[in-house]
Amino acid sequence: MEKVNKIIKKLGYKPNVFARNLALNKTHTFAVLLPKKEDLDYWKTTLEGIKKAEKELSVFGLKIKYYFHNYSVKSFNLQAAKIIKDKPLAVLFAPLDTESTLEFIAKCKKAPISYALIDSNISNQTPVTYVGQDAFRSGHLAGKLCGYSKSKKILVVKIAPELENNAVLKQRTEGFYSYYKENKLSMDIEELNFNTPESVRLNKYLSNEKNNSIHAVFVPNSRAHIVAQHLKKNNLKIRLIGYDLISKNIEFLKADFIDFLINQKPEQQGYIGINALYRKLILKDNVNEINYMPIEIIVKENVEYSLG
Amino acid sequence: MEKVNKIIKKLGYKPNVFARNLALNKTHTFAVLLPKKEDLDYWKTTLEGIKKAEKELSVFGLKIKYYFHNYSVKSFNLQAAKIIKDKPLAVLFAPLDTESTLEFIAKCKKAPISYALIDSNISNQTPVTYVGQDAFRSGHLAGKLCGYSKSKKILVVKIAPELENNAVLKQRTEGFYSYYKENKLSMDIEELNFNTPESVRLNKYLSNEKNNSIHAVFVPNSRAHIVAQHLKKNNLKIRLIGYDLISKNIEFLKADFIDFLINQKPEQQGYIGINALYRKLILKDNVNEINYMPIEIIVKENVEYSLG
DNA sequence: TTGAAAGCGCTAACAA
């Protein structure tokens, strides 16, 4: 049997996809599990990319079933269980926290259901593919964009509900520090952590900074607009770097309170994720295990060219 | 017959792609016509995207035959004639000049061979699709990036062999001017035209400008590196904006002689072009008539994240 | 365990 397979391979035999799928005569179902609550813009855009891929591949018999959670582990696990029960051919999902992700992956393996990760990676696993940015490198870029000032300090403001997936935040921050380490710039960097948008504390901090001692602020998630709000209130002009083209961020970018936004291209992520799964599982094609998205810098000048 | 078709449509009948292609049992051949000479980086990258699409679609019976010209109208026409003779299902090509393009399109229509344009658009025609940037808007962005200075002037340097397709150059320049018009900025803009890289004249011009009267230089094609070379020679620090991530440009971007490069994403252009043709012609799918690519700003800080 | 045959949905060739 082995020998025969070898010969088959040697002769470069490729099964005919059309005949195969005609004989199988069935539709393939993928599951998609995403958050649906805040950061609406972001996940809505991801979804658009996924639906674009679904539409394109529907002629090839692809169906997608959608599952949404509300950012809580409980809700994530509930939807994950539903997927396991529905037994799709594969699932594309965005990890929430590490524990629930590993649990879900274990169940997928058992089912077995192929799985692909989008947006944030949990290493040590072997999904069909990961689609997303290299979070470390994007943080490194943020470091460059913040620049350097001898006498001033840089603020890293982490505004994140406790339950939120912090793996990405951590990687971005590490990348950020790495820029200064690499270039031997001994910056004074202070980290502020807020579990929720505690306006009062942040505002207090910033209003004390009218002395102009802060060079730049780095917000390693999509909540730069919260900092921008306070900068505006206190009439401060400090360089501000954040992530994601959500509408609130865009507003402040245009108004010159945010200087740079790093775009994760959620639409393309969604599209590529579904595509990779399809090519791997139905077409038996080889697919990159890791699909790093380009790290796009958005400034006031080009934001309008990157929307829609 | 009409009535039957209507009912068929109403019932949402979709032919089975697998059965259809199995019955047809043939490979579909596309032709691709591109320049192969200078700007090597750029067209090589386009080709990579095309080959990526070809590989992905080969399981669906797609074959691509490649034709290259050397940037001369004669060579373009020669290759075009070959394509007409070979009668592929469709051709994807980058227009050279308007006349040869229109001629080729006319012949394609007669053959009939479906055609799609990439990189630069010739309006008034109805290709299956156009894939490329909105040249006008990219020029507009370049205007923004050049900025404004009351007392200084801006240089638009056009370095282009006469035979080169000037439609894009024109659209970019018009977009550039439109930025200043729109914002009611009465800039002093001077245009320099060089049929070939006449180093002497350009150098003379720039070396006379040590008086610091130039605010910025806009090069509406991929030859910003030529200007950068002279800036370096004359030790001038003038804002320089150009197009395309070709290696010579990247070098000067990293060395701080070019400030911004507008990326046309040639690889994605090639990939999308083939994909659109395939989906339209073989899958009978609906395809956007115009696929405008995002206009990406590349600076020293993010160039390494946009390569490969 | 192996082999033969039916059938997936469509097209193209042929017959009426």
Add this chain to the structure above:
DNA sequence: TTGTTAGCGCTTTCAA
């Protein structure tokens, strides 16, 4: 013109 049928290459079923 219209209707009928063989066959595309594979999987699955059923028989040997």
